[in-house]
Structure formats: structure tokens, C-alpha cells
Amino acid sequence: MPDSVQRFLFERAPIRGEIVHLEAAWQAVLERHDYPPVLRALLGEMMAAAALLAATIKFEGSLIMQMHGSGPVSLLVVECENGRTLRATAKWRGKPEPGPLAALLGEGRFAITLAAGPGKQSYQGIVDIEGGDVAAVLEHYLRRSEQIESRLWLAVDDKRAAGLLLQKLPHPGEGEDWQRAQQLAQTLTEQELLELPAYSIVRRLYSQEDVRLFEPRPLAFHCSCSQERVAAMLRMLGYDEVRAILAERGMVDVGCEFCGQSYRFDRWEAERVFIAAAGQR
């Protein structure tokens, strides 16, 4: 199955959904780091969740979904750019053992940032980590920050990451359809979510309903790191700091946390980063 996210809409009820399947993009993340199994599961769920969320908002820029905490899992980050590309990374301490999310992250926060690009305004929403898993945290976030009733089902294995999102669109009424849509989605097994294409999932769950399925939108792994971006980071770090690194190591070597690409600046190149910056002022 090609990596994609696909929207569906109930024709006779104020409910919409998205289904995401990631295989190549998920493999691209796994092959770049040797993550402990607990991290793999969390990161895969985060990737599927970020793709689902990005699909629901009309937005050109980066959607960055982050969880950080004081526990064995210190950081999980997924970035989705223009709703089309994904990259992800995680950090941990020691050997994280399986357990509830709150225990893995410890004192933690969940943040979503929408960054429209340099010079443009960005938006950040932060909530405490409430709920036992990634899906519950995101449901809580969407209820709190966006006032949208949402349900998520996420599944990950070594080959794929997948997810199903249901959202209740603002509409007065009883919400019986909403209850029923959730109950039916609840019957979907993780294996079905991972292995069935979107049209089969919709048909399997909602054959009795009138559901419109939209065209799949492709997704791919892509890292937006570059020599220029690392140079910008060095400028933020400051001339004194960079000179201290040069004095100690004779060069500056920065590795991208997302894709593993390494960027080297020798003494001359590092100095030039700051000369160029001074010239721009």
C-alpha cells in the first residue's frame, strides 16, 4: 500500500474521518535509528496521529507534534510539512520498559506547533499529558484546544503505522450517529487497520451508511535539514559558543536528529557563517 491519507465523509450525519497508512515513511524512520521497542511503538503512533491531524487542517507550513517529559522517554517529535512529508525522532534514557504513557514520560507535556514559515506567525497549543496512550492524549488536546470531539485508533508494527480518525462536526442534535460511528470503529482490529486499504476499512465499518470516500493524498518521508538551516542554528547559538567549540575540536560537526545527515563546518566555514550574518544587518 502506498503511503497516504484518505478522507471520508458521512453524507447524512455531521461526521468526517481520515485513514492513514505509512509504510515506506515508517521504514525510513526506523532504519535511521535503533529505537527500543517501546519507542518504536510510540513514535509510529505519533507519526500516524500527526498525519491524521495535518490532514484535517488547511495549512501550508509545518505541523510539529511533540511530547517531552522527565521519564525514561524524554522526547518524541514528528513534523509534517504541508500535509505531505513526515519526519520523526525520539530520545530516551536507559532502557524504557512498556507501561502507560504517563509512566514513560513522567512529568510531561504535549505540544502542537503550527509554523507557517520564516517571518510568519506560528501557533502553539500545549496540554498536560492525560490518558494512557497517544490516541487519548490527542483526543484530549482536540477537545480542549480545538473544541472538536474526536476519536483516534492507532496501530503500529515493524512494517507499518496506521490510524483512523473520526471527528464530530459542529451540529446541533442528539449525536446518535456519532455514538454509532464510534461503536463501529471500535470493532476494527489493529491488524485490519494495518492491513486493509482505506476503502475496505470504510466498507467493513460503514457499509450501512452513506459514506463518501475522497481521493488518497500521498505522504512520504522527507527531512528538511540543510547546510543553511544548520548555519542559522549556529548563529542562534552565538559566536562565542561556536568559537569555544572550534577551540576545543577544531571544527563544528552537527548531526541531524531526524535523518542522521551530518554537517561539518571547518574553522573558515564556521567564521563565514557569522561574517555572512553581519553582512546582512
Ligand SMILES: [Zn+2]
Ligand atoms: Zn535531516
